[in-house]
Amino acid sequence: MTERVGVYICHCGTNIAGVIDVEDVARWSSEQPAVAIARDYKFMCSSLGQELVEKDIKELGLTRIVVGACSPHMHEKTFRGAAERAGLNPFLVEMANIRELDAWATDDKAAATHKAKAMVKGAIERVILHQPLESLVVPINPNTLIIGGGIAGITAALELANAGHHVYMVEREPSIGGHMAQLDKTFPTLDCAACILTPRMVDTGQHPNITLLAHSQVEAVEGYVGNFTVTVRKKASYINEELCTGCGICEEKCPKKVVDHVFDAGMGQRKAVYRPFPQAVPKYPVIDRDNCIYFQRGKCKACQIFCPADAIDFEQEDRLLQFEVGNIIVATGYDPFDATRIPQYGFGRLANVFTSVQFERMVNASGPTGGRIVLRDGVTQPQSVAIIHCVGSRDENYNEYCSRVCCMYSLKFAHLVRERLPQAEVYNFYIDIRAAGKRYEEFYHRVMMEGAHMIRGRVAEVTDAARTTDEEGKLVVQVYDTLFGEQRRIPVDMVVLSVGVQARHDSREMAKLLGLGCDFSGFFTERHPKLDPLLTMVEGIYVCGACQGPMAIPETVAQGAGAAARVAGMIGQGTVVMEPIKAHIDADQCSGCRICNNLCPYTAIVYHEDRNVSEVITALCQGCGTCVAACPSGAITGAHFTRRQLMAQVEGMLWDVRTPVEA
Amino acid sequence: MSESYEPVIVGFLCNWCSYRAADLAGTARLHYAPNMRPIRVMCSGRVEPDLVLKALREGADGVLIAGCHPGECHYVEGNLKALRRYVLLRRLLRQFGIEEARVQLVWASASEGTVLADAVNRMTEQLRALGPLRWRQTVLGGNGHQPEDTQASAASQPAMEEAVTP
Numbered sequence: 001m002t003e004r005v006g007v008y009i010c011h012c013g014t015n016i017a018g019v020i021d022v023e024d025v026a027r028w029s030s031e032q033p034a035v036a037i038a039r040d041y042k043f044m045c046s047s048l049g050q051e052l053v054e055k056d057i058k059e060l061g062l063t064r065i066v067v068g069a070c071s072p073h074m075h076e077k078t079f080r081g082a083a084e085r086a087g088l089n090p091f092l093v094e095m096a097n098i099r100e101l102d103a104w105a106t107d108d109k110a111a112a113t114h115k116a117k118a119m120v121k122g123a124i125e126r127v128i129l130h131q132p133l134e135s136l137v138v139p140i141n142p143n144t145l146i147i148g149g150g151i152a153g154i155t156a157a158l159e160l161a162n163a164g165h166h167v168y169m170v171e172r173e174p175s176i177g178g179h180m181a182q183l184d185k186t187f188p189t190l191d192c193a194a195c196i197l198t199p200r201m202v203d204t205g206q207h208p209n210i211t212l213l214a215h216s217q218v219e220a221v222e223g224y225v226g227n228f229t230v231t232v233r234k235k236a237s238y239i240n241e242e243l244c245t246g247c248g249i250c251e252e253k254c255p256k257k258v259v260d261h262v263f264d265a266g267m268g269q270r271k272a273v274y275r276p277f278p279q280a281v282p283k284y285p286v287i288d289r290d291n292c293i294y295f296q297r298g299k300c301k302a303c304q305i306f307c308p309a310d311a312i313d314f315e316q317e318d319r320l321l322q323f324e325v326g327n328i329i330v331a332t333g334y335d336p337f338d339a340t341r342i343p344q345y346g347f348g349r350l351a352n353v354f355t356s357v358q359f360e361r362m363v364n365a366s367g368p369t370g371g372r373i374v375l376r377d378g379v380t381q382p383q384s385v386a387i388i389h390c391v392g393s394r395d396e397n398y399n400e401y402c403s404r405v406c407c408m409y410s411l412k413f414a415h416l417v418r419e420r421l422p423q424a425e426v427y428n429f430y431i432d433i434r435a436a437g438k439r440y441e442e443f444y445h446r447v448m449m450e451g452a453h454m455i456r457g458r459v460a461e462v463t464d465a466a467r468t469t470d471e472e473g474k475l476v477v478q479v480y481d482t483l484f485g486e487q488r489r490i491p492v493d494m495v496v497l498s499v500g501v502q503a504r505h506d507s508r509e510m511a512k513l514l515g516l517g518c519d520f521s522g523f524f525t526e527r528h529p530k531l532d533p534l535l536t537m538v539e540g541i542y543v544c545g546a547c548q549g550p551m552a553i554p555e556t557v558a559q560g561a562g563a564a565a566r567v568a569g570m571i572g573q574g575t576v577v578m579e580p581i582k583a584h585i586d587a588d589q590c591s592g593c594r595i596c597n598n599l600c601p602y603t604a605i606v607y608h609e610d611r612n613v614s615e616v617i618t619a620l621c622q623g624c625g626t627c628v629a630a631c632p633s634g635a636i637t638g639a640h641f642t643r644r645q646l647m648a649q650v651e652g653m654l655w656d657v658r659t660p661v662e663a
Numbered sequence: 664m665s666e667s668y669e670p671v672i673v674g675f676l677c678n679w680c681s682y683r684a685a686d687l688a689g690t691a692r693l694h695y696a697p698n699m700r701p702i703r704v705m706c707s708g709r710v711e712p713d714l715v716l717k718a719l720r721e722g723a724d725g726v727l728i729a730g731c732h733p734g735e736c737h738y739v740e741g742n743l744k745a746l747r748r749y750v751l752l753r754r755l756l757r758q759f760g761i762e763e764a765r766v767q768l769v770w771a772s773a774s775e776g777t778v779l780a781d782a783v784n785r786m787t788e789q790l791r792a793l794g795p796l797r798w799r800q801t802v803l804g805g806n807g808h809q810p811e812d813t814q815a816s817a818a819s820q821p822a823m824e825e826a827v828t829p
Contacts, residue, residue: 100689
């Protein structure tokens with residue numbers, strides 16, 4: 001054994017030294033084989049502590065360093081830096097975390113000292129087998145992919161584009177704008193959603209730094225931070241975008257009307273060739289193949305006949321586009337809760353039960369009723385409206401979490417009903433009112449002052465089965481009023497179900513495509529819930545907005561801008577240093593069994609049929625080591641976590657209880 | 664078993680969740696049994712059965728494997744791979760005559776310092792009740808759980824291909 005190990009035990013003031021006998025650990029360490037020097041010092045991370053290490057490396061010719069101090073997540077970088085400055089490869093340093101994992105976790109001094117020795121011994125045995133590694137420095141492509149063109153994606157795109165960086169925005173609907181474009185007013189300021197959103201949509205559509213790919217979907221993402229290759233399917237719209245002027249004559253002439261279940265939530269109709277709404281960006285319509293008379297029956301072509309620009313192209317096919325980006329921002333948003341899942345609330349069965357999304361369309365001046373609040377017959381104004389909160393939220397049968405926006409938009413609905421139908425009564429059925437936000441509580445107070453009835457209790461059912469003459473022809477809301485302490489039946493003309501926010505139905509597929517994690521509800525997981533809410537577990541992929549969890553517009557915008565700032569920071573950096581913790585397959589030992597191929601979550605292992613061996617693509621490997629553990633031939637080595645290193649650490653750690661089998 | 668018997672546990676903690684949970688337990692000054700000696704791995708999926716057997720063979724009384732919760736794995740699903748191996752490993756250990764409580768798998772997210780601390784406390788208590796492992800007697804013979812030759816070969820070459828098949 002020719003390695004010369006230096007062991008440094010930190011006092012961390014009294015943080016470590018108050019529990020662990022650091023001098024004893026240092027003295028004992030100095031007696032271990034291969035240890036050339038062992039010291040204890042008050043603060044190893046101080047510049048004097050680091051200089052001590054540097055000096056010893058140079059003067060004593062140390063080849064390996066063990067630092068018994070805090071968590072490697074705290075100061076591993078510090079000591080790697082010290083080693084590097086003294087000319088030693090930074091990966092020849094190992095930390096023994098005797099603070100968080102030992103001194104802070106017990107007050108039994110003898111046991112803590114004993115455990116510290118085991119941890120240090122494990123580190124010594126491990127570090128002897130360390131190999132010098134070189135960090136990989138890769139350049140960062142300055143282009144960014146943004147998936148989703150709602151307000152989160154739009155904000156991020158404009159921030160980056162205005163900073164001079166190119167953005168590819170992929171939106172699966174024919175227009176960007178997302179859910180916000182469907183809204184009428186926004187709480188608590190009651191400013192019109194379209195008035196604040198559409199200018200930003202137009203900016204996005206016209207910005208020279210933004211390539212807008214609407215009616216498109218991300219098909220594949222390969223690569224790693226700084227160097228992703230993205231494949232996007234641009235779905236056939238049957239409109240030649242180079243010729244189309246967006247005049248709208250095709251929509252006018254199309255004879256086929258279809259119920260719009262997406263933008264108008266089933267409340268309105270659109271044509272088979274359509275733009276979701278008049279302010280759509282991009283301005284080009286798309287032909288809905290499933291409903292187009294020509295595609296279904298082979299004749300019609302009314303749009304083509306009347307198009308003055310000759311832009312209708314029935315022969316168009318899906319196109320696959322491929323481009324390179326350095327970072328990805330995921331802003332795929334949410335799905336509203338499907339109210340038919342709660343049959344006792346009658347949505348889809350009782351005509352005058354509406355979802356909040358439908359109501360939002362109804363009160364929108366450019367919506368299907370022109371902003372009039374009317375029953376399903378399209379003419380009758382309701383004399384009483386019930387608004388039921390927490391539909392699908394805060395309910396262990398559906399979603400346990402609070403959707404965070406429903407209380408406030410329900411109060412907004414109450415305000416809008418009182419404003420437009422001053423004679424109508426409004427009942428809000430709530431569990432708790434969650435008005436935690438800037439000027440939210442004031443808005444709640446205002447709505448109460450306007451005369452909205454607030455009834456606390458979870459609604460049991462909505463029924464049209466009348467028990468009294470008052471209830472004839474009405475919808476009856478059955479609720480246990482927890483403030484009165486009694487069952488109540490409230491007859492109303494209209495019921496609005498305030499549906500909650502859910503992860504996109506296909507969020508798990510998106511997660512799989514990008515290698516992200518999802519929580520139990522399907523929302524994407526961030527790297528740290530508090531200190532790193534925008535970066536995902538995959539380096540170079542960020543999340544913002546409601547795809548990460550329920551949130552209102554201000555937070556969504558803040559997150560979008562935040563994600564853009566993070567990406568701009570990466571672009572400014574120019575390069576990214578990647579840990580060289582990667583797997584490697586020894587081709588001579590590989591039996592070609594392919595067990596590892598399917599284990600890799602990053603598809604970083606390819607199989608060469610001609611040679612019957614598998615190979616790790618280093619750039620894709622994230623270093624988890626799952627394949628290393630699984631290889632039956634032991635052909636895979638995980639750098640910095642090799643089998644030999646871990647075995648040696650186990651042996652060292654059990655120095656006091658070892659019962660060598662060979663003996 | 665001496666009256667001052669303290670079990671020794673080797674803990675394999677994943678870098679992203681469980682190791683951070685242990686860091687958090689320390690930062691929060693949650694005191695727990697000092698019997699677990701931690702080894703950091705990048706992912707619980709890296710913990711091959713060999714490492715567990717190695718620890719038991721070298722004198723540990725138990726092995727704790729800790730990873731991220733299912734669905735929260737930093738590497739998407741490495742923890743699920745660990746779970747599969749763990750199930751098979753336990754079956755094998757049972758045949759060796761090693762009690763199930765000696766090898767445990769827990770999920771602890773980076774915010775669950777208490778979960779990790781509780782797991783260590785619980786396991787320490789269980790091992791204290793079980794007494795020392797005495798690998799040589801239990802597995803290498805003496806107690807006569809298994810024919811001598813198969814145990815010896817299993818102990819010196821615990822490759823366990825069947826346990827790693829996905």
